[in-house]
Amino acid sequence: xxxxxxxxxxxAHPARLAGAFLAxxxxxxxxxxxxxxxxxxxxxxxxxPSPTLTPDTAEAAQxxxxxxxxxxxxxxxxxxVDGIHNGTGPVRIVDIGGSRYVxxxxxxxxxxxxxxxxxxxxxxxxxxxxxxxxxxxxKATNGSFNYELPADIDVAxxxxxxxxxxxxxxxxxxxxxxEGAAFA
Numbered sequence: 350x351x352x353x354x355x356x357x358x359x360x361a362h363p364a365r366l367a368g369a370f371l372a373x374x375x376x377x378x379x380x381x382x383x384x385x386x387x388x389x390x391x392x393x394x395x396x397x398p399s400p401t402l403t404p405d406t407a408e409a410a411q412x413x414x415x416x417x418x419x420x421x422x423x424x425x426x427x428x429x430v431d432g433i434h435n436g437t438g439p440v441r442i443v444d445i446g447g448s449r450y451v452x453x454x455x456x457x458x459x460x461x462x463x464x465x466x467x468x469x470x471x472x473x474x475x476x477x478x479x480x481x482x483x484x485x486x487x488k489a490t491n492g493s494f495n496y497e498l499p500a501d502i503d504v505a506x507x508x509x510x511x512x513x514x515x516x517x518x519x520x521x522x523x524x525x526x527x528e529g530a531a532f533a
Contacts, residue, residue, distance in 0.1 A: 382462060389460055393489035398497075400446025420444045422504050425524035427456060427512075428474065434459050436522030440510045442498070449498040451484060451510060459521055460490045461514040468498075468507040474523035476511045487512060 400417040421443055427436030438456030442449060451468065464487040469476035484496040498504070512521040 390491055391460070391489040393492040393494045395488075395492075395494045397443070397452065398445055398448065398450065398495060400448070417446045421529045422449070423507075423526040423528060425509065425526045427458065427522045427524045430474065430520050430522060434461075434514075434519060434521045436512065436524075440524040440526075442504055442507075442526065448500075449504060451496040451498060452493070453488075453495075454493050456491065456493070458487070458490045458512060461517065461519070461521055463516040464512060464514050464521060466496060467511045467513060468502075469509045469511045469523075470507055472508045472525045474509070474511060474520045476509075476513070481511070482507065 397419055421441050424439060424441040427438055427440060429435040436456060436458035439454045440456070441452045441454065443452050451466070466484040466487055467476050468482040468484060470480050471477065482498075482502060484498075488494040488496075507526065509523050509525045511523045513519075514521055
């Protein structure tokens with residue numbers, strides 16, 4: 350008995366085969382773009398900035414018996430959003446010689462594409478683009494790093510630090526801020 354196949358096989362159509370390979374390649378690139386940040390970790394370990402001394406403050410610093418130490422203005426812990434989006438570690442607003450910084454200290458965060466950091470006037474991971482202060486792109490998923498704050502902002506009016514994924518419009522993590530705490 351002989352089996353006879355009617356019609357043409359898929360491989361007999363080079364255009365269909367090429368189209369299928371291109372579709373698979375494009376789908377692979379999209380999946381990699383969307384999923385790989387969940388597995389890719391980035392590391393940064395920035396030191397706390399040193400106070401910058403102007404000539405007037407340099408003279409005062411030479412005569413003063415105490416050194417300029419970082420002063421914690423506000424602090425909080427990164428929160429858990431869900432099994433995919435979360436972070437751990439402290440976030441602080443510190444004053445160093447009159448300059449203020451948002452300091453992420455020994456943190457671990459979930460990665461995602463297009464992640465940005467904001468100071469928010471709201472709590473619980475909520476924020477509004479019109480009233481929040483944009484700090485920049487997330488520098489790393491792991492480690493310690495700083496974002497310098499403008500001199501003219503009222504730090505007390507900001508109640509949380511929010512880490513947001515713009516690509517998916519999803520909260521990665523946040524830290525509600527409370528008045529000062531000791532530097533560990």
